[in-house]
Amino acid sequence: MRSLSLRLYGAFTSLVQPLVRRKLKRRAEAEPGYAVAVEERFGHYDDAAVGTGWCWVHAVSLGESRAAGILIAELRRQHPGIPILLTHGTATGREEGAKLLEPSDLQVWQPWDTPSAVARFLDRFAPRIGVLMETEVWPEMVAACRERRIPLVLANARLNEKSLASAERLGWLARPAYSGLTAVWAQTEADAHRLVSLGAKVAGVYGNLKFDATPDARQLAAAAKFKGQLPRPLVVLASSREGEEQMLLDVLKRFGATSPLPPEQPGIDSIARQVAAVQWMVVPRHPQRFDEVAALIESNGFGVARRSAAGAPTAAEIWLGDSLGEMALYYGLADVALLGGSFEALGGQNLIEAAACGCPVILGPSTFNFAEVADLAVAAGAALRVQTMEQAVRAALSLVGDAVRRDAMVQSAHGFAASNRGAAERTAAAVLAIAEGASPMPARTAASPAVAPEERAEPTLD
Missing domain, CATH: 3.40.50.2000 (Glycogen Phosphorylase B;)
Incomplete structure (x- = not known):
């Protein structure tokens, strides 16, 4: 049975849903990306493919999407053909994430954290594993995944002192959410200590995935x-x-x-x-x-x-x-x-x-x-x-x-x-080990032939 605190939280997120819609509409005036597929945010996916076995990666914004790209590339290297379901919370995150997709992948918005929207998301996609990037821990999503025995992990995890203080003020929600994660891999020892203080199961300190990025x-x-x-x-x-x-x-x-x-002066x-x-x-x-x-x-x-x-x-x-x-x-x-x-x-x-x-x-x-x-x-x-x-x-x-x-x-x-490189290899191996333990992974296949990216003009500043 769900706790009273979680039921109250679910009632609150459902109650404020009209305000969320209004905020999205205002944001879309400045950033049109917020007007794209709005109903996905509330668990309605008219055109999205149904599937099971997804490796779901949630990257809320631009920075997390770039880190996710590094992890996804390593997941594909270690397990070619793995199907990726990518979710985001911001327009810049979704725009960046679109660059990471292969034909077998899918991209939708993160569902707003109400019981109904989360349930529709999990019913539709039935991911084999969920990978949250860096900081995104939502109480309803954690509880729903735990009830359905879907492993949910936090990768490249960080938690600063300010965020820890905020989480402690809402400990009645934060502690069950962090303790409900299957595993957490922290960026630093300091992050790990703060995460453990909230009940997280820190399984390793792997460093920052962004060190594994190669500049263009x-x-x-x-x-x-x-x-x-x-x-x-x-x-x-x-x-x-x-x-x-x-x-x-x-x-x-x-x-x-x-x-x-000023006029030039010798020696000055x-x-x-x-x-x-x-x-x-x-x-x-x-x-x-x-x-x-x-x-x-x-x-x-x-x-x-x-x-x-x-x-x-x-x-x-x-x-x-x-x-x-x-x-x-x-x-x-x-x-x-x-x-x-x-x-x-x-x-x-x-x-x-x-x-x-x-x-x-x-x-x-x-x-x-x-x-x-x-x-x-x-x-x-x-x-x-x-x-x-x-x-x-x-x-x-x-x-x-x-x-x-x-x-x-x-x-x-x-x-x-x-x-400081190496976090991507360690994190991908840990994700795949948990996913394979949850249910059999699709048979490994030969890597698909690389599709040459569309030729782009060399950047100039002329």
Whole structure:
């Protein structure tokens, strides 16, 4: 029999369902992807294939979808032909996930966590195993899978102190949900301790799947080609969040970036000249903010050169990386990256891709989402930590003016990324072992011939 707390939770999620629909409608005005297949979110799948034996992978948003892509590739390597059911919660996650699909796979929205929607989802697809990526633990889904004896695991799991505190405040819901998971594989020892404190069955500390990602070789090659033509070093504010772009613009203005340069004086290299000797670039984390950030830059007295627009940028402009899926290109172009999300109290974005591209990183004070990775990167010499955006700009200027020190950080970044690989192989093997224990897996088949991706034009910034 279900607990009273779970029944109350199910009644609440059912009651607020109209509000969820209203929120989706509002989000769709800015991001049309939220208007796609809305009824799937409530367990209605008119055109979706019926099937059993799915390896269901849930990747809520963009970052989780990229991590899921690494795991799915390794699952296919270890068990060719495995059918993948991929679910998401955000439009960017679904867009990224669509790139991972093979003809035998399926993609739908994650069901809203009501008893009826979850039941329809599980009735329709009957997955052999469910793999939740990183943080997504929903009480109703966990309970329903447990009742149906469907193993549900949490892979690449992370739980920061802030999230732990929130979960503890709702311990009556969180503890049964975490303890109801079949297995959890944590990114770090600190994550593992926090997860265990909520009752999770931590079966291993496997590291972060994103270390196993290989940067897009075509993007890196395009970046190297273009970088050789740049007249100035480039510093990027990567994956910036709201408020951080204004911080950077304020610092650049304070240092005289939009004012006429002072006359040259022998032996004196003013801060304004140092700033003017660098090409500045901003890449917002969320695509719905591209236009907003472009307008913000212009309102602060700077010109904007957008990645999506043709035309050669000029020295007075800030470049705007307004494209998805090109972070390897941007990190390849950059001499230094300022890590977005770390200058506001947002916990930081993941710096692993920057390290894999050999791009030195400057971190702000807030990195609680990736605390251990950030600390290890600093210890390895792949990153520097500062407390303010002004300090970050000064540190970036120092690095671009010191080729020896910067080259040492490039080598440290490559070494840091390479030394932490292996999570994908371990996680995929563990997932398959549990799936095979739950029910026989389909017979292994020869890997399907690789389908050449549609030819894409080489990325350019012309």
